[in-house]
Amino acid sequence: xxxxxxxxxxxxxxxxxxxxxxxxxxxxxxxxxxxxxxxxxxxxxxxxxxxxxxxxxxxxxxxxxxxxxxxxxxxxxxxxxxxxxxxxxxxxxxxxxxxxxxxxxxxxxxxxxxxx
Amino acid sequence: xxxxxxxxxxxxxxxxxxxxxxxxxxxxxxxxxxxxxxxxxxxxxxxxxxxxxxxxxxxxxxxxxxxxxxxxxxxxxxxxxxxxxxxxxxxxxxxxxxxxxxxxxxxxxxxxxxxxxxxxxxxxxxxxxxxxxxxxxxxxxxxxxxxxxxxxxxxxxxxxxxxxxxxxxxxxxxxxxxxxxxxxxxxxxxxxxxxxxxxxxxxxxxxxxxxxxxxxxxxxxxxxxxxxxxxxxxxxxxxxxxxxxxxxxxxxxxxxxxxxxxxxxxxxxxxxxxxxxxxxxxxxxxxxxxxxxxxxxxxxxxxxxxxxxxxxxxxxxxxxxxxxxxxxxxxxxxxxxxxxxxxxxxxxxxxxxxxxxxxxxxxxxxxxxxxxxxxxxxxxxxxxxxxxxxxxxxxxxxxxxxxxxxxxxxxxxxxxxxxxxxxxxxxxxxxxxxxxxxxxxxxxxxxxxxxxxxxxxxxxxxxxxxxxxxxxxxxxxxxxxxxxxxxxxxxxxxxxxxxxxxxxxxxxxxxxxxxxxxxxxxxxxxxxxxxxxxxxxxxxxxxxxxxxxxxxxxxxxxxxxxxxxxxxxxxxxxxxxxxxxxxxxxxxxxxxxxxxxxxxxxxxxxxxxxxxxxxxxxxxxxxxxxxxxxxxxxxxxxxxxxxxxxxxxxxxxxxxxxxxxxxxxxxxxxxxxxxxxxxxxxxxxxxxxxxxxxxxxxxxxxxxxxxxxxxxxxxxxxxxxxxxxxxxxxxxxxxxxxxxxxxxxxxxxxxxxxxxxxxxxxxxxxxxxxxxxxxxxxxxxxxxxxxxxxxxxxxxxxxxxxxxxxxxxxxxxxxxxxxxxxxxxxxxxxxxxxxxxxxxxxxxxxxxxxxxxxxxx
Numbered sequence: 001x002x003x004x005x006x007x008x009x010x011x012x013x014x015x016x017x018x019x020x021x022x023x024x025x026x027x028x029x030x031x032x033x034x035x036x037x038x039x040x041x042x043x044x045x046x047x048x049x050x051x052x053x054x055x056x057x058x059x060x061x062x063x064x065x066x067x068x069x070x071x072x073x074x075x076x077x078x079x080x081x082x083x084x085x086x087x088x089x090x091x092x093x094x095x096x097x098x099x100x101x102x103x104x105x106x107x108x109x110x111x112x113x114x115x116x
Numbered sequence: 117x118x119x120x121x122x123x124x125x126x127x128x129x130x131x132x133x134x135x136x137x138x139x140x141x142x143x144x145x146x147x148x149x150x151x152x153x154x155x156x157x158x159x160x161x162x163x164x165x166x167x168x169x170x171x172x173x174x175x176x177x178x179x180x181x182x183x184x185x186x187x188x189x190x191x192x193x194x195x196x197x198x199x200x201x202x203x204x205x206x207x208x209x210x211x212x213x214x215x216x217x218x219x220x221x222x223x224x225x226x227x228x229x230x231x232x233x234x235x236x237x238x239x240x241x242x243x244x245x246x247x248x249x250x251x252x253x254x255x256x257x258x259x260x261x262x263x264x265x266x267x268x269x270x271x272x273x274x275x276x277x278x279x280x281x282x283x284x285x286x287x288x289x290x291x292x293x294x295x296x297x298x299x300x301x302x303x304x305x306x307x308x309x310x311x312x313x314x315x316x317x318x319x320x321x322x323x324x325x326x327x328x329x330x331x332x333x334x335x336x337x338x339x340x341x342x343x344x345x346x347x348x349x350x351x352x353x354x355x356x357x358x359x360x361x362x363x364x365x366x367x368x369x370x371x372x373x374x375x376x377x378x379x380x381x382x383x384x385x386x387x388x389x390x391x392x393x394x395x396x397x398x399x400x401x402x403x404x405x406x407x408x409x410x411x412x413x414x415x416x417x418x419x420x421x422x423x424x425x426x427x428x429x430x431x432x433x434x435x436x437x438x439x440x441x442x443x444x445x446x447x448x449x450x451x452x453x454x455x456x457x458x459x460x461x462x463x464x465x466x467x468x469x470x471x472x473x474x475x476x477x478x479x480x481x482x483x484x485x486x487x488x489x490x491x492x493x494x495x496x497x498x499x500x501x502x503x504x505x506x507x508x509x510x511x512x513x514x515x516x517x518x519x520x521x522x523x524x525x526x527x528x529x530x531x532x533x534x535x536x537x538x539x540x541x542x543x544x545x546x547x548x549x550x551x552x553x554x555x556x557x558x559x560x561x562x563x564x565x566x567x568x569x570x571x572x573x574x575x576x577x578x579x580x581x582x583x584x585x586x587x588x589x590x591x592x593x594x595x596x597x598x599x600x601x602x603x604x605x606x607x608x609x610x611x612x613x614x615x616x617x618x619x620x621x622x623x624x625x626x627x628x629x630x631x632x633x634x635x636x637x638x639x640x641x642x643x644x645x646x647x648x649x650x651x652x653x654x655x656x657x658x659x660x661x662x663x664x665x666x667x668x669x670x671x672x673x674x675x676x677x678x679x680x681x682x683x684x685x686x687x688x689x690x691x692x693x694x695x696x697x698x699x700x701x702x703x704x705x706x707x708x709x710x711x712x713x714x715x716x717x718x719x720x721x722x723x724x725x726x727x728x729x730x731x732x733x734x735x736x737x738x739x740x741x742x743x744x745x746x747x748x749x750x751x752x753x754x755x756x757x758x759x760x761x762x763x764x765x766x767x768x769x770x771x772x773x774x775x776x777x778x779x780x781x782x783x784x785x786x787x788x789x790x791x792x793x794x795x796x797x798x799x800x801x802x803x804x805x806x807x808x809x810x811x812x813x814x815x816x817x818x819x820x821x822x823x824x825x826x827x828x829x830x831x832x833x834x835x836x837x838x839x840x841x842x843x844x845x846x847x848x849x850x851x852x853x854x855x856x857x858x859x860x861x862x863x864x865x866x867x868x869x870x871x872x873x874x875x876x877x878x879x880x881x882x883x884x885x886x887x888x889x890x891x892x893x894x895x896x897x898x899x900x901x902x903x904x905x906x907x908x909x910x911x912x913x914x915x916x917x918x919x920x921x922x923x924x925x926x927x928x929x930x931x932x933x934x935x936x937x938x939x940x941x942x943x944x945x946x947x948x949x950x951x952x953x954x955x956x957x958x959x960x961x962x963x964x965x966x967x968x969x970x971x972x973x
Binding site for chain 1: 129158161
């Protein structure tokens with residue numbers, strides 16, 4: 001059961017990255033639904049989807065931004081939330097959380113669907 | 117029991133399902149003003165894509181429909197495009213493409229705002245502003261202008277320019293739109309030529325209106341004389357400021373017919389004669405031993421050009437947008453150490469990010485021009501070409517009038533020339549995002565747009581409501597090769613009124629008060645007209661050749677800093693909203709302080725931060741302490757501080773804080789009238805206060821009626837200095853030596869156009885004041901500093917507080933701000949051909965070739 005969950009999460013992670021490059025923001029949701037349907041985990045389904053898709057979004061956003069204009073932009077955008085620019089990382093964490101929510105909901109919805 | 121449990125689980129699932137769908141919709145599509153977070157932060161198509169595309173590809177080639185020949189765009193290391201085209205239309209097309217590449221969102225919001233459509237993006241918050249754009253008749257005037265110019269060469273170039281913008285937009289997919297489109301979750305629409313006119317109409321209104329709303333004096337000169345009495349009236353509203361020079365030094369406001377204009381065959385005799393005496397740099401330290409004045413008080417006077425703006429109309433605070441001004445000055449070859457005419461120009465406008473300006477170098481066989489352009493226009497508005505340089509400052513001529521309307525009982529008709537005419541009505545739909553669309557009714561009369569005022573109505577007419585041709589003026593200035601062609605181009609110029617300074621390769625210098633100023637009958641336009649009388653309508657404008665101007669004056673230089681235009685014998689009424697003459701006085705003083713002015717001196721003068729009020733007023737403060745306060749340790753401390761002060765408003769200066777604070781108080785005589793009348797009604801200009809300080813010492817001007825003693829000028833100054841001490845040291849607990857002029861509160865605010873935090877620039881401690889040549893107030897400053905020797909071998913430098921890119925992730929978003937703040941200049945690269953740009957100066961190359969649209973690396 002645990003292995004299935006880890007495997008699903010890994011596949012969700014990879015699928016989210018591939019789909020995001022193709023279709024943009026619905027990637028995490030779609031990947032969550034698809035992978036969740038195949039690797040349905042009855043318990044902790046949201047958490048599993050959240051982790052897989054969230055990590056994918058976080059890394060997709062932050063890796064190209066390290067030492068690049070993306071970091072500068074994050075430092076500016078984070079100030080909209082009244083945090084100082086040193087908290088640029090927060091923008092990437094929020095990105096991960098948003099991706100995670102979509103992935104988690106996707107997985108949870110498909111596990112719900114499968115249940116009925 | 118089990119059934120109930122099952123039902124509970126089903127319901128729980130349904131509720132959770134609905135909640136999930138809502139969360140997904142909210143994240144994916146947003147709910148204004150909350151942006152769609154998932155779409156916004158999506159790693160591959162959201163804002164992070166903007167960051168990855170922040171810089172232009174080093175080499176890019178694009179095939180575009182609508183071009184007739186190849187165009188090369190080389191961006192230098194500051195991101196300034198040098199565009200080389202084979203004809204003017206291609207040049208305009210490429211300039212549209214390039215501006216859109218760097219500033220598409222700013223262009224969109226600029227024209228949307230100017231055309232009264234920003235509520236479609238910002239919702240009901242923008243509705244009032246949108247309503248005013250229509251109410252003031254700006255939108256309709258822009259559309260009339262556009263329609264009237266259809267078929268002209270200008271229109272053809274604007275069409276090409278708009279095609280360039282649209283070609284760039286067509287090349288983008290939605291994920292590549294600038295960041296702000298994503299933040300506010302909307303998309304741009306294709307451009308039409310109309311969009312080029314909205315923004316220039318709106319800007320010329322803001323710069324020529326003296327404020328946002330049209331007001332005129334409600335009281336006549338007779339009323340004012342009655343209130344103040346003749347003696348005070350003349351002191352409060354002098355015809356001319358006592359110590360500052362006018363812009364145009366010519367008798368009667370125009371140069372004599374026989375003044376020599378230099379040309380290729382007859383250049384200035386001093387041209388190219390480099391000065392061999394080294395006088396050292398211009399001395400910026402004040403000479404506190406003399407009163408500075410440039411005015412011959414015995415001069416004959418012409419029409420009364422009274423200085424009254426600062427009083428404002430009764431019941432309204434002064435409508436003048438404070439600080440929107442500028443400096444420009446030119447020196448002739450004989451005054452210049454390099455033997456070339458030199459022009460210096462620094463317009464003071466709103467500091468924003470992205471900046472209002474876009475710097476560019478445009479080259480085609482017809483013209484080769486460098487400078488700054490306004491977005492949504494394809495021409496350089498301030499800059500230089502191969503033959504000349506020009507720059508302008510606001511000339512607050514009165515180019516609008518208000519007409520009181522006499523209404524009938526129904527309120528639907530007004531009296532005009534003995535007949536009752538119906539008020540015409542137009543309905544405009546203003547769309548409001550996430551709100552109720554607003555149908556607005558706007559009224560019109562023969563005199564122009566009708567406004568509601570208290571219980572009545574008045575009509576309002578502005579020169580910009582005419583079909584005006586500013587854009588054509590800039591088009592022709594860009595192409596001008598001689599002084600004559602330059603003057604011809606200016607003849608097309610309507611609004612906003614500007615003093616345009618000029619210097620050319622043949623050694624000519626000039627200054628032109630440019631605008632179409634109406635000739636009023638019976639009155640001078642300062643007060644409301646009776647709208648029922650036909651003779652109050654405008655009949656004509658002051659002819660171009662009779663507008664105040666000067667070419668090659670004997671003094672060898674010309675200075676404008678928004679001050680009054682003419683002093684002697686000028687026959688027409690021009691206006692009454694002149695900015696105070698302190699900056700002009702200081703520039704003139706510095707130019708006269710040396711026989712020859714070098715190129716570096718021009719830069720030093722442009723960056724000068726000595727407050728021009730210090731020169732005449734600091735000695736008076738020192739004398740007051742010497743006479744009455746040397747025993748008081750606090751006044752003694754202030755005395756020592758002032759005595760060692762050089763008059764510069766540096767961020768570290770303590771003396772500047774006290775000096776500034778003292779001058780913020782009103783004269784006792786002002787207060788006397790303020791308590792009797794509306795507060796904003798009495799507000800003396802600093803120049804008037806200065807004149808009273810310099811010429812009066814007695815209690816009739818300075819007595820504090822709340823004490824038993826009779827106070828003199830010295831007593832009054834001592835009381836102000838003590839008040840300053842009380843305020844800072846006692847109320848705020850800051851010792852005098854710890855005071856700093858530039859603080860978080862007194863800082864330059866260079867904010868994003870939408871005021872979104874983070875997208876602006878961190879606060880910069882204020883350097884300078886509203887009375888320093890290098891103007892400084894919270895959100896207004898020199899938005900472009902340029903010093904130019906016209907001609908291929910002349911030096912050219914410039915800087916503006918912003919950056920070429922509108923993308924906050926780009927290094928060119930705000931990279932010019934620090935050099936600007938530190939008073940550095942960039943050498944402006946002006947190669948004749950694309951090949952002449954050195955490799956080390958090139959950042960990227962974009963090649964545009966004609967054909968079907970496709971991008972190729």
